[in-house]
Amino acid sequence: MNNYKPKVLIVEDEKGLRIGAQRLLTGEGYEVIVAENGTEGIKLGTESEFDLAIIDLKMLDIDGLEVLQRIREKFPNTVCFIATAFASYETAVEATRLGAHSYIPKPFSPEELLSNLKDGYQRRLINLAAQKFRKEREERLLEVAFEKTRMNTIVNSITDGVLVVNKDGLAVLYNPAVLRFLDLPKISVEEYILDKLHPDIVKFFHKFFDEENQEQKSYSIQLEIKPNREFFIEATASAVRHPGNNVAGVVIVFKDITELKRIELIKSQFVSMVSHELKAPIAAVYGFLKLFNNDSIPLTAAQRKEYENRSMVRLDGLLKMVNDLLDISRMELKSVQKEIKRVCVHEVIASILELFQVEINKKGIIVIFGKDESTQCINADGDEITRLFTNIISNAIKYNREQGTITIKLSLSDDYLLTTIKDTGIGLKPEEKNKLFTEFFRAKNEMTKNISGTGLGLSIVKRIVESYSGKIEFESNYDEGTTFKVFLPVIMSD
Amino acid sequence: MDTKKKILLVDDDLDLLEQNKLLIESKGYEVITANSGKEGFETFKKVKPDACVVDLIMEEHDSGFILCYRIKKDEYGKNIPVFILTSATYDTGFKFGAETAEEKEWIKADAVINKPVIIDEFVKKLEAFFELKK
Numbered sequence: 001m002n003n004y005k006p007k008v009l010i011v012e013d014e015k016g017l018r019i020g021a022q023r024l025l026t027g028e029g030y031e032v033i034v035a036e037n038g039t040e041g042i043k044l045g046t047e048s049e050f051d052l053a054i055i056d057l058k059m060l061d062i063d064g065l066e067v068l069q070r071i072r073e074k075f076p077n078t079v080c081f082i083a084t085a086f087a088s089y090e091t092a093v094e095a096t097r098l099g100a101h102s103y104i105p106k107p108f109s110p111e112e113l114l115s116n117l118k119d120g121y122q123r124r125l126i127n128l129a130a131q132k133f134r135k136e137r138e139e140r141l142l143e144v145a146f147e148k149t150r151m152n153t154i155v156n157s158i159t160d161g162v163l164v165v166n167k168d169g170l171a172v173l174y175n176p177a178v179l180r181f182l183d184l185p186k187i188s189v190e191e192y193i194l195d196k197l198h199p200d201i202v203k204f205f206h207k208f209f210d211e212e213n214q215e216q217k218s219y220s221i222q223l224e225i226k227p228n229r230e231f232f233i234e235a236t237a238s239a240v241r242h243p244g245n246n247v248a249g250v251v252i253v254f255k256d257i258t259e260l261k262r263i264e265l266i267k268s269q270f271v272s273m274v275s276h277e278l279k280a281p282i283a284a285v286y287g288f289l290k291l292f293n294n295d296s297i298p299l300t301a302a303q304r305k306e307y308e309n310r311s312m313v314r315l316d317g318l319l320k321m322v323n324d325l326l327d328i329s330r331m332e333l334k335s336v337q338k339e340i341k342r343v344c345v346h347e348v349i350a351s352i353l354e355l356f357q358v359e360i361n362k363k364g365i366i367v368i369f370g371k372d373e374s375t376q377c378i379n380a381d382g383d384e385i386t387r388l389f390t391n392i393i394s395n396a397i398k399y400n401r402e403q404g405t406i407t408i409k410l411s412l413s414d415d416y417l418l419t420t421i422k423d424t425g426i427g428l429k430p431e432e433k434n435k436l437f438t439e440f441f442r443a444k445n446e447m448t449k450n451i452s453g454t455g456l457g458l459s460i461v462k463r464i465v466e467s468y469s470g471k472i473e474f475e476s477n478y479d480e481g482t483t484f485k486v487f488l489p490v491i492m493s494d
Numbered sequence: 495m496d497t498k499k500k501i502l503l504v505d506d507d508l509d510l511l512e513q514n515k516l517l518i519e520s521k522g523y524e525v526i527t528a529n530s531g532k533e534g535f536e537t538f539k540k541v542k543p544d545a546c547v548v549d550l551i552m553e554e555h556d557s558g559f560i561l562c563y564r565i566k567k568d569e570y571g572k573n574i575p576v577f578i579l580t581s582a583t584y585d586t587g588f589k590f591g592a593e594t595a596e597e598k599e600w601i602k603a604d605a606v607i608n609k610p611v612i613i614d615e616f617v618k619k620l621e622a623f624f625e626l627k628k
């Protein structure tokens with residue numbers, strides 16, 4: 001019996017029998033606890049679990065059958081024997097009904113007792129094993145059921161549409177999102193669904209069941225569900241295979257790609273715009289060169305010189321535009337390595353104004369800027385900050401009127417360094433305001449037709465400001481001027 | 495040619511405007527220029543040209559269309575040829591040109607001239623219209 005000693009409870013009010021049995025069983029390797037009467041028997045037998053119990057039927061205080069019942073109630077796997085000298089058919093039936101394993105008629109021989117206990121202990125082991133299996137099986141069933149609801153919950157939570165169609169074209173599994181993609185109010189389980197799908201998707205469906213078709217791949221298609229790019233979907237169909245590789249059904253996943261398509265359109269419009277903007281200066285220079293080569297159009301020396309200069313201006317502009325585009329693309333890719341240093345904005349602005357001195361004087365513009373107005377500095381990349389304010393100040397000069405003014409102020413606004421740049425230029429018409437930071441937007445009117453520019457300057461400004469988690473605001477009145485407010489976060493260094 | 499025919503040339507690119515002016519002048523026409531859609535229409539009303547050549551993309555992407563449409567709606571303008579001048583055809587991705595029948599119907603331009611202008615072809619087309627009117 002290995003090292004484990006089976007625990008036996010003896011409930012017997014006859015002292016001699018009790019002690020005799022205890023001695024016999026202890027000697028045979030059992031762990032034996034004895035109870036002198038029924039009350040003690042119930043107490044011991046329900047306090048801890050015994051492998052086996054031998055219960056005397058007739059005791060002075062409590063009937064053995066009651067002891068049996070109480071123990072079995074608490075520990076149904078305790079194998080119980082009823083010992084009695086008054087064996088009768090009725091008590092035997094009753095004892096069995098109450099869960100007694102068997103009946104030991106008194107008096108019994110040691111061999112008889114031992115063989116009964118051995119048999120009883122085997123029964124207990126079998127019962128325990130069976131119970132364990134039963135429990136495991138129940139747990140597994142529970143787990144399966146749980147998995148199934150979990151699966152359903154997950155499928156139902158997916159924003160993409162999921163639809164599984166069996167080989168007969170019936171919808172066997174789907175999630176609520178599918179309804180939106182198919183524009184159906186509802187689908188019933190096992191409803192014939194093929195006639196509700198786009199013909200191209202149905203074509204995919206049939207491909208999977210085509211014996212000739214050995215390709216094991218998914219098929220995808222993009223469909224415009226609502227016109228004018230309002231609702232674009234991508235449907236991907238894949239085979240659901242049996243373990244034997246036969247196709248059991250098809251799972252179709254629907255994805256909303258409206259946003260993607262919108263970005264695609266913006267991108268292609270941007271490319272068109274870039275090509276057009278690049279083409280214009282090339283066409284101009286090309287035109288001048290053709291004029292130089294056209295013998296039927298005589299040009300004066302002065303005309304020739306002028307056209308050469310104008311060609312140079314266009315080529316300069318072209319070069320600037322290409323550089324701006326490269327900058328934008330670098331910023332977009334976030335491949336710009338910022339060299340963060342202490343940058344004092346008032347110094348940056350002072351040096352920009354110095355660079356533009358010729359242009360400023362030419363137009364007779366008055367610049368109001370107190371050099372010592374604020375010595376506030378920020379942590380930033382010096383080149384980027386220079387670029388930022390160069391673009392704004394250059395606009396303030398270019399679009400200003402003759403004898404106009406530019407007012408630049410620095411101040412602190414919460415955790416931001418606020419730079420205000422006010423000009424007395426042409427300003428923006430209300431309808432132009434929301435396009436200000438758009439690539440290639442340039443205010444085009446009678447006043448601006450002779451002003452050159454790439455249309456990329458403010459787009460770059462906005463990107464730089466935003467890369468520092470700053471913000472840019474502007475106020476503008478047509479024919480009066482524009483005020484830019486640049487907020488750059490001040491990081492106080494200790 | 496007894497008196498020179500007047501051509502109104504509208505383009506917001508001042509360099510191209512001047513180049514095409516010289517080219518067309520070299521073929522014996524008088525060229526009046528304007529450099530926006532708005533100015534173009536004002537000049538058209540003032541000078542009553544014999545033909546107009548209008549750049550497509552000016553202040554706005556469709557300024558040329560609008561100008562062309564306005565000239566063609568005009569009592570005088572509907573009898574003169576209006577050419578659209580453009581480099582923005584389908585190959586640049588812009589979804590407007592004057593290539594499909596509907597577009598031509600709407601714009602009512604008599605021809606589309608691609609940039610850069612090949613002057614001999616241009617003159618040939620122009621003269622064909624003048625011949626037709628005789």
